[in-house]
Amino acid sequence: MIEARAVRMKKKAYRELQKHQLPLDFTKLVAERRANRVAEYKQIAGNHDHQYDIQKAVELENQFNEKQRMTDVLRLGGLPASLAHPIARAMMS
Numbered sequence: 001m002i003e004a005r006a007v008r009m010k011k012k013a014y015r016e017l018q019k020h021q022l023p024l025d026f027t028k029l030v031a032e033r034r035a036n037r038v039a040e041y042k043q044i045a046g047n048h049d050h051q052y053d054i055q056k057a058v059e060l061e062n063q064f065n066e067k068q069r070m071t072d073v074l075r076l077g078g079l080p081a082s083l084a085h086p087i088a089r090a091m092m093s
Contacts, residue, residue: 067092 070088079087 063092 070091
């Protein structure tokens, strides 16, 4: 029953839309503007993702370098691994 009513309303809305159809040149303009907005959004999203990927790569490399530096410092201090590793883990987190 609900589905039948939805179908009737959909048909009625379609008939009303056909009565008030927009001019063809206006619909082309709307479609072109929509396509331009979608393309612009895709380009902006792509640039943002690219910038984010670069930033993420730099952050990961910095974290790796810092971890290596800290383990080298702790290793040079002559601490046993059982003491040095928990300290390094605590400093990195």
